[in-house]
Amino acid sequence: MTSDVDGDTTELSRPARRQAEIAAYVVKHGSVSANDLVEAFGVSVMTVHRDLDELERQGVVRKYRGGVSAQPTSVFESNVAYRLNTAHAEKAAIARHARAMIEPGMSVMLDDSTSALALVDLFEGITPLTVATNFLPAITKLSEQRDITLLALGGIYSPTHDSFGGMPCAEAVEALNTDLLFCSVSAVSATHAFHQEEEIVLVKRAMLRSAKTKVLLVDHAKLQRTALHRLAPLTDFDMVIVDEKTPKELIQPLRDHGATVEVAEL
Amino acid sequence: MTSDVDGDTTELSRPARRQAEIAAYVVKHGSVSANDLVEAFGVSVMTVHRDLDELERQGVVRKYRGGVSAQPTSVFESNVAYRLNTAHAEKAAIARHARAMIEPGMSVMLDDSTSALALVDLFEGITPLTVATNFLPAITKLSEQRDITLLALGGIYSPTHDSFGGMPCAEAVEALNTDLLFCSVSAVSATHAFHQEEEIVLVKRAMLRSAKTKVLLVDHAKLQRTALHRLAPLTDFDMVIVDEKTPKELIQPLRDHGATVEVAEL
DNA sequence: CGTTCTTACCGTCTTCTGGTGTTATGTTAT
DNA sequence: ATAACATAACACCAGAAGACGGTAAGAACG
Numbered sequence: 001m002t003s004d005v006d007g008d009t010t011e012l013s014r015p016a017r018r019q020a021e022i023a024a025y026v027v028k029h030g031s032v033s034a035n036d037l038v039e040a041f042g043v044s045v046m047t048v049h050r051d052l053d054e055l056e057r058q059g060v061v062r063k064y065r066g067g068v069s070a071q072p073t074s075v076f077e078s079n080v081a082y083r084l085n086t087a088h089a090e091k092a093a094i095a096r097h098a099r100a101m102i103e104p105g106m107s108v109m110l111d112d113s114t115s116a117l118a119l120v121d122l123f124e125g126i127t128p129l130t131v132a133t134n135f136l137p138a139i140t141k142l143s144e145q146r147d148i149t150l151l152a153l154g155g156i157y158s159p160t161h162d163s164f165g166g167m168p169c170a171e172a173v174e175a176l177n178t179d180l181l182f183c184s185v186s187a188v189s190a191t192h193a194f195h196q197e198e199e200i201v202l203v204k205r206a207m208l209r210s211a212k213t214k215v216l217l218v219d220h221a222k223l224q225r226t227a228l229h230r231l232a233p234l235t236d237f238d239m240v241i242v243d244e245k246t247p248k249e250l251i252q253p254l255r256d257h258g259a260t261v262e263v264a265e266l
Numbered sequence: 267m268t269s270d271v272d273g274d275t276t277e278l279s280r281p282a283r284r285q286a287e288i289a290a291y292v293v294k295h296g297s298v299s300a301n302d303l304v305e306a307f308g309v310s311v312m313t314v315h316r317d318l319d320e321l322e323r324q325g326v327v328r329k330y331r332g333g334v335s336a337q338p339t340s341v342f343e344s345n346v347a348y349r350l351n352t353a354h355a356e357k358a359a360i361a362r363h364a365r366a367m368i369e370p371g372m373s374v375m376l377d378d379s380t381s382a383l384a385l386v387d388l389f390e391g392i393t394p395l396t397v398a399t400n401f402l403p404a405i406t407k408l409s410e411q412r413d414i415t416l417l418a419l420g421g422i423y424s425p426t427h428d429s430f431g432g433m434p435c436a437e438a439v440e441a442l443n444t445d446l447l448f449c450s451v452s453a454v455s456a457t458h459a460f461h462q463e464e465e466i467v468l469v470k471r472a473m474l475r476s477a478k479t480k481v482l483l484v485d486h487a488k489l490q491r492t493a494l495h496r497l498a499p500l501t502d503f504d505m506v507i508v509d510e511k512t513p514k515e516l517i518q519p520l521r522d523h524g525a526t527v528e529v530a531e532l
Numbered sequence: 533c534g535t536t537c538t539t540a541c542c543g544t545c546t547t548c549t550g551g552t553g554t555t556a557t558g559t560t561a562t
Numbered sequence: 563a564t565a566a567c568a569t570a571a572c573a574c575c576a577g578a579a580g581a582c583g584g585t586a587a588g589a590a591c592g
Contacts, residue, residue: 013580015581044584045538065590066536136406143428157418311553316552331560331567535592537588540587543584544582544584546581547579548578548579548580549578552576553574553575555573556571559567
């Protein structure tokens with residue numbers, strides 16, 4: 001009743017979940033006051049303000065005296081969409097499927113996606129391994145792991161994505177040439193992969209140029225959608241991995257347009 | 267009685283301290299068994315193994331069946347020397363002194379030193395600010411701070427230093443040109459700054475080339491020592507900051523050779 | 533000038549993680 | 563084959579960090 005956010009909100013700390021719900025609420029209503037949120041979520045004014053500060057830091061909302069308003073949806077989508085992070089199980093399945101492609105000694109590049117993050121947990125055992133990524137959570141995890149050569153892709157930090165980007169990052173990517181690339185995007189049509197933010201697209205494009213074998217990780221929520229920027233045609237990828245919950249009638253069109261699609265089983 | 271490590275071991279979590287002591291113990295005895303350590307430190311076998319795993323991950327010891335042996339001292343020094351991290355107070359004082367040089371809007375580069383890390387805590391208030399660093403703990407801290415543009419310097423991760431290095435890092439540094447550089451080294455003679463590891467020297471040299479104003483942070487423990495590689499003459503730095511505990515008779519020679527030395531007061 | 537909204541500070545409570553030992557299982561050497 | 567050693571899995575505990583609300587002080591609006 002207080003919230004009408006869909007998606008699986010488990011596996012998220014209480015404040016994080018509430019913040020995500022608040023974000024959705026704000027986006028839905030366009031602009032609301034702090035007091036509205038107090039009533040809607042049953043917490044104190046203080047807490048609401050703290051949540052809003054955090055959301056503002058991430059660039060999801062804009063605070064002004066008397067309330068907050070939503071930012072352009074592009075930002076919202078690429079943030080909250082991943083915080084209300086649906087489908088842990090599906091991502092894990094996709095990751096397991098992807099893992100099979102990796103062999104000891106290879107070099108692997110990962111982008112800033114939760115799908116890729118799920119893969120990190122599965123690296124153990126496939127050693128030695130060289131992993132390059134611009135995603136801070138992945139970097140942190142990998143730094144604690146032995147037998148993995150971690151190559152951090154630096155750049156300008158983006159709180160929204162918790163990753164590094166911009167020209168410095170693109171340049172770091174250019175300098176590499178990895179065996180594999182696992183990446184994800186925010187939307188996938190029958191023919192192309194899309195993303196909302198230009199600077200992210202820039203880095204992902206560079207990654208595509210710097211890897212021999214390119215794999216796109218897609219959970220079913222991404223399909224049949226589009227976003228502002230066209231990243232690349234699906235045929236640029238050597239493989240597209242989707243999860244089991246993807247309707248077959250959505251997979252066929254991809255294949256019809258020449259993409260190599262594999263289904264990850266739970 | 268169990269340990270004869272000198273240095274101030276306060277301000278260090280219990281396991282971290284024990285690991286440092288174990289490392290010292292191993293280096294002293296050359297090679298010991300796990301059981302020896304169990305007796306010497308009064309903890310369970312499991313804990314000893316966990317500690318040794320961590321030390322091995324950092325490259326300080328080598329495990330084999332039946333015990334561990336010490337690695338070449340160079341690695342030991344640049345790791346444990348900083349884990350048995352002496353003089354929190356002095357570092358903080360140096361950091362406070364350094365902070366005064368920073369003004370809002372500037373771009374600052376930090377190397378992988380605890381001295382620089384102390385500085386990070388003082389950034390609040392001097393905003394906006396652009397900070398570039400290759401030191402993972404600093405990156406993590408800064409990523410949580412708003413109003414600071416974080417520019418991560420990527421590269422190959424070194425567990426020993428918890429930072430990024432190698433050619434990729436040097437290249438990332440080359441591409442920059444910051445207003446300020448704060449860095450530290452492991453040893454300082456009357457004329458030069460030194461460091462044990464070549465790859466680290468490489469990065470630090472690049473940093474020196476990429477900053478307008480260069481500041482060397484030196485706590486008194488570093489003075490009158492040397493290490494394998496000569497990094498640069500002290501005259502390359504625009505300023506050398508030492509702590510109050512530094513004997514005056516050690517400071518004068520630096521000045522005699524042309525260095526600009528300032529003393530940070532507690 | 534007062535009202536409304538915001539921030540700063542503090543105390544309490546809870547939650548979580550890190551550190552640890554124990555037991556059980558695996559592995560290597562003799 | 564067996565003993566010594568190493569790892570894995572589980573459970574416990576404590577200390578730390580986080581989350582939250584309340585009050586009070588501050589800032590912006592009318």
